[in-house]
Amino acid sequence: MLVKTVTVQNQLGIHARPAALLTKTANLFECAIRIKKGTKCADAKSILAVMTLGAKHNDVLRLEFEGINETAACDAITALFESRFGEEE
Numbered sequence: 001m002l003v004k005t006v007t008v009q010n011q012l013g014i015h016a017r018p019a020a021l022l023t024k025t026a027n028l029f030e031c032a033i034r035i036k037k038g039t040k041c042a043d044a045k046s047i048l049a050v051m052t053l054g055a056k057h058n059d060v061l062r063l064e065f066e067g068i069n070e071t072a073a074c075d076a077i078t079a080l081f082e083s084r085f086g087e088e089e
Contacts, residue, residue: 018085031067
């Protein structure tokens with residue numbers, strides 16, 4: 001299992017569009033991907049689960065990857081966070 005900590009950098013947090021990008025990317029991989037914010041945990045392959053985390057700007061999230069292609073999945077998901085999901089602010 002791989003574990004990565006990321007910070008939500010885009011000003012609007014993980015709203016509908018970033019959640020859709022995250023979910024779409026997560027579903028490209030066969031591994032399990034979980035996102036944890038405090039005591040909440042979400043399946044990254046479910047847009048509803050991702051949205052219910054309520055991740056806002058500067059929130060720190062723990063990403064867990066387990067299974068086939070976990071390294072590639074970690075790189076792809078981390079890149080989304082680092083790119084601010086393509087948002088300027």
